[in-house]
Amino acid sequence: MNKDMAQEVIEILTSNIDTLWVIDCAILVFIMQAGFMCMETGLSRHKNSINVALKNAADFGVSVVIFWIFGFGLMFGTSYNGFFGTDLFFFKTDKAEYMTYFVFQAMFVATAATIISGAVAERMKFNGYLIMTVLATGIIYPIVGHWAWSSSYLSKYEAVDQLLAITGTVKTTGWLSDLGFVDFAGSTIVHSVGGWIALAAVIILGPRIGKYSEANKGKFTGSSFPLAVLGTLILWFGWFGFNGGSNGAMDEAVPLILINTFLAAAFGLLTGLGISYLRFKKPDPFYIILGPLAGLVAITAGCNSMTSVTSIFVGIIGAIVAIIVNEILNKFEIDDVVGAVPVHLAAGVWGTLAVGLFSDLSILDTGLDRFSQIKIQLIGIISIGAFTFISSFIILSLFNKFYPLRVSPVQEELGLNIAEHNAVSIEHDLITILDKQSESGDLKIRGPQDPFTAGGVIGLYYNKLMSKLETSEDEKNKWRERISKEVKLAVKVQENFLPKRNLKNYPVHGINIAAREVSGDFFSFYPHNDSIYFIIADVAGKGIHAGMVMAKASTLFEVLAQSKVDPDEMVFHMNNDLSNTKTAGMFVTSIVGEYSLITDEIRWVNAGHQPAILRDGQGKYNQFESLAPPLGVIKQKDKSVYNIQKTKLNGSRFYAFTDGLSESLNDKGDEIGIEGSIDIIEQNYNKDTNKQLDSITKTVISSGQNQKLSDDLTLISIGK
Known part of the structure; x- marks a missing residue:
């Protein structure tokens, strides 16, 4: 065998080894899908576990198919001015290297999709999630991937001649790669992109009902932390393929990539553990999960170009950044179930910036000095972040107007396993x-x-x-x-596990007299051990339709009160659910609140209803007006529309009533109004509240024409 033949054999063997290495790494990345499923299922509540698992399976199939149809072409096809590819759609080739590269990249796009799944868990419709997956993997990810990675289709296999035969052009590089932007394995291209879309989605969806209620602190925990930790370890294992395969070859660079990946994750875990001891005096399972994942995401961009000591530092800072961002999200009540935004977005941004700060410039081979490299990294982070977040937020917001992406409050409380998949319990x-x-x-x-x-x-x-x-x-x-x-x-x-309606120990009373067969008024009390929720409402309308709307509003109250949702959040969700319901123009005025037996404090929200009345111990009355809109008129974006009012009773008595009282007639045939209602309440005042309400009712009926009510009369009283 001559020298040329020997060299040719060596090249063939090397090529086969490289191909085998990338295929093996693609399989490791695929295993990460199982890791995401375990982690997200473990961090979600049991009633939504099936939904989370099915999303992780479904988004993989959808993302791979969409990527094959046009995503790969947008990402790696002939470049249109460095912004997106224009060919290679319905990808097909007889070249083993190309097939290998497609499979590896398909695993990456599936990872970007499933990042979003955990963030929106427990409240997003299954079909809505699949639509979002198409948006993420078919449009946003391929376009930003083209900006930074499109040249990799050439550089990995040095196949310029073959690619020319397919595309007919040499221009394949994106505008960011032309500038010198480097993101070795996707801290930004994969992880931050998934994180930006997840952030847009959770802002649009809003938090889970009751997540940030005072009564629910510490109750929204996962169904199985052992399963979540197993998922974390599987992800850690698969990450060796994620980063190692991005090298495109089994050469001397691979050991450094793998050890940097390992060390960043390990020190990220120790950082999460240390911070949890500092904050909680004990190991917090969520921080221990957050730490290594943030370290892995952070090192992904520069694992081939940093020293091991530097990778440790990058992993530590990545974990700290993720934990800080997680607390910021909670402060602003942005509900990310699994910490996808802190881990993938925040740590991804840090890791991409760290490339410019700490990488060996000779390995990067961009021809830029340190300052210029940092500047280009920032340009890439900002441009990709702005495009991803703004485009996904606009598209999802528009789509949400025509097809609500969130399930109803009743379905959310029931659990998506049953509501979305008819799963049995x-x-x-x-x-x-x-x-x-x-x-x-x-x-x-x-x-x-x-x-x-x-x-x-x-x-x-x-x-x-x-x-x-x-x-x-x-x-x-x-x-x-x-x-x-x-x-x-x-x-x-x-x-007995369900709360009883025995109200003997609660200073609450109510009465409802219907003027017709079906009342549009209603009141309800939902007791807990140390507090009681209440509602009084009046449906604008009469007859069967009003009764149906009343039933819907009453059901929503029951569901939300059971979960101890704060009154402002409760009214917010009731409003949006009713506004999505075809109610023939009907709306609901309502007062919803909570009375605490421990503090003697009453908190309430008035949604377009008549003013609440407070009678103090000296017989003086105060009115509490509200400018908030009624329920069901227009969908609201923010619960701050419905402000909580609160006061301690201290011997006072709280009254709320429908217009059946204020619009009743006096002896002259005039409506008595709010002041007249207060007069009737005072005239019939009795220490026995039940007797007082009964007397008020008799007074209103006796003063009406033909001794009959002209409208439904509903009145509640809270306080001794």
Whole structure:
């Protein structure tokens, strides 16, 4: 074998090794999809776990198909002035190197898509999420990827001649790569892009209902931190392929890439652990998850061009940045379930900037000095961030107007597993079976069983018990009655988990007198151990339609009050849900509030309703007006439209009533108004509030024409 032949064989073997290396790395990146699924499912509540898992599977399929159809072409095709590609759509080739590169890049685009999934979890419609995936992976990601990475289709395999045969042109570089912007494996192109889109989406969607209520602090925790930690470790494992495969070859640069990736993550984890000890005096699981992921994202941009000591520093700062941004988001009530924005956006921005600050300029090979490299990195960060956030925010906002991306409050409270996917709940089914058993006494009925859930294990033993009972005919009748009683008792015990409507221990009273068969007025109280929620509302309209709107508003109140949502957030969600409902022009005026038994403080929001009235211990009355709009008139973007009013009762009594009182007539046939309503309340004042409300009702009816109400009369009182 001569020297030329030997060289040719070496090149072929090297090429095959490089191809095999990239394929193996692509498989590692694919495994990251499972890591995202585990982490996001573990950090979401159990009632939404199926929805989160299905999103992670579905977005992979959607993103790969869209990328094959036109995403790859937009990203790597012939460049139009460095802004986007114009060919290579429906990508096909017989070159192994090209196939390998497509597979690897397809894994990257799927990663960018699934970053968004965790941020919007627990409140976004499944179909809306798929639409957002198409936007992210088919348009935004390929375009910004073209700006910085389009030249990689040439440089990785030095295939200028082959590419010329396909595209007919040499121009393949994007405008950012022409300037010298460097993002080795995608701290910005993949992670920050996903983070920017996630930020736009969570701002549009708003936080989960009750997430930032005072009563719910610490209650919105994940369903399984062990599963979330497993997901984190899987992501860490897959990241070696993410960064290592971006080198495009198995050469002497790979060991440095891998050790930098490993060290940045490890020190990121220790940083999260250390900060959690400083803040909470104990290891916080969320910080321990946040730390290594932020370190991985931060080092991704410069893992091939930094020393190991520098990578440690980059990982530490990445974790600190992510934790700070996470706290900032919580301060402004921007709800990111899994910390996607702090980890992928914030740490990604830091990592991309760190390339200019710390990388070996000879490895970057851009021909720029240190200051110029930093400037170009900033230009890339700002331009990509601005384009991604603004375009995604505008498109999603417009789409949201025609097809609401968020599920209804009732669906959110029920859980997306059931609301979006009709998934069954073992516990719910078991209680249904027990209830049916208690009614019929039929021992042949069997409950659902599953050795992997608490309810399923109960069902398993319950079924064994039923089977044993059936085998003994002599004992069946004796046991039938006993088991039936036990089952009824079990049902009652289950019911005791729900709050009762026994209001004896609460200083609240209400009365509703309908002028017609169906009332558009309603009031309701929802008690908790240390407080009680209340609502009084008047639907603008009469008859069946008003009754249906009233039922919808009442249901929303029940759902939100059960979750201890603050009154302003409750009214905000009720308004937006009702405004999305076709109510034939009807709207609802309402007062919604909460009274605390502990502090004696009452907090309420008035949504276009008549003023609330407060009577102090000396018989003086204060009116609390409101300029907030009624519910259902127009969709609101911010809950601050509905301001909370609050005061301590200290022996005072709080009243709220519908216009059935204020528009009732006096002896002269004139409407009594608010002042007249106050006079009636005072005239009939009684320490026994029930007697007072009854007397007020009789007074209004007796003064009306034909001794009948002209409108529904609803009145509530809070306070002793």
